[in-house]
Amino acid sequence: EVQFTINLGDITDRKNSDLEVIKQHLSQLNHKIYHLTGNHDYKDITNNSVLYKQLDMPSEYYSFKKGDWVFIMLNTNEIASYANIAGTPKENEWNRMQEQIKQIKGKYAYEWNGGISEKQMKWLDRLLKKCEKKGLSVLIFSHHPLYPQSDFSALNGNEIVDTLSKYSCVKAAFSGHHHAGAFGYYKNIPLITLEGMVETENQNAYAIVEISQDHLLVKGQGRASSYSFKLSRQ
Template identity: 50%
Template sequence: MKKFLICSLLGMVLLLDCTAQQGKPLIRFGLLSDIQYADSDTKGSRFYRNSLSKLESCVGDINSKDVEFTINMGDVIDRDQKDLDTVLHILDKLEQPLYNTPGNHDYSGLKDNRLLYEKLKMPGEYYSFKRGNWKFVLLNTNEVASYSNVEGTWKEPELKSMFEKIKKEGGHNAAAYNGGISSKQVQWLKEELEASQEKGEYVLIFSHHPMGCADGLTALNKKEIVATVSKFSCVKALIAGHHHEGAYCLIAGIPCIVIEGMVETAGQNAYATVELYPGKMVLNGYGRVHSRVINVKGN
């Protein structure tokens, strides 16, 4: 009887220990998009000046959530490069690393893209980083765009080709505020995913422009990008901004999450924390951002 009680107690201790471990995420990080600050009057639902106070609150709260890092998916400013330092001063208050990818508005008035990437402390025009067995890929869907200084470069013909293809297929995303990724970036993405697939890593892909869920606001060559990523089971979600209303859908069986924009509304904020667990991803939304629990197969 005594032996049975001891075994039962040991079993309960092990069960409680496993439950406690399950309760702690493998990784927790912050997520935001479309701050879109400008020292300008409100236009429609966009309260440009209000973004600063929202961002202050967002940064303070994210710092309290014990995150490992934060990802910002672009449109830090709305129209003037002089506003960039104002926003970055607040973002610099984040206590853990910040990883940026730019948005279309961030190129406004810019003549040299490298200046933007340096300000945003990006190691390259597009890049990836790892935490544990997870790889985080930050695409730059502004690389090939009418606003990102491609005139006279090898990227200009690629931009023309993208617009022609969209027109031929009757698409709705051939707009001046949308961009795509170059053939070189597509090849880089493929190599990144091949390496992760071989190593048994799990991948989350971030971009400013969505690959779906937002008709008329998607990346110019979204079909090519989706055709590439859908070949790899290591890709667990596509996460983007640009569409301020937010959205969720499945694209080729891959969860596509579009985060609501911070610039919208006078006082309601918009940001999230993401927790990665074995078998699931939990997005905790704050303000206008919807919370979601997404099953993650194979981890």
């Protein structure tokens, strides 16, 4: 009886043709599904807009509103070696990210990781500023974890969390990609990486999020962890 479902990406693994079978199963949910792409979803894709259309995404990154809450769907695959950026200005951004990671001796410049563009970062900052001004609460969603750093972090995750931390309207962030799961606080913002179901054939992994006036409850199912956070006033 959830109001909607959010897919954090990698809904397919080996090939794009598997997507239709998966969508048939998801159609049994009888409510809206908001999708993000993951690095595996780009297999067999040469035109990214085709993938976004298959997943009924309004854009490669977007937001939606439910009551006093805004849900921001970041695309951390936007700047990635697998996301058809060769020969485009985004390839230059990818090269700069690689160099920056090298300079700080980061260990997450892997081919399975990606980041967000300068354009998307500005969009995020403008949207958060608007939410803060209107007294709205925000949840952030991304495929790649933003924090704590690991081999699976977003290429410019540090810059993203610095932007998030400027706004008290941001209550939590959810990510996928790192199948083992992870958790950390960045300047009082809880960042949850949900466990993946892909390696556990006989055990599920998903979470139901309940939002009340003063609490955010994450009820992990199967191998997914559970969390409870008190919501601070803005």
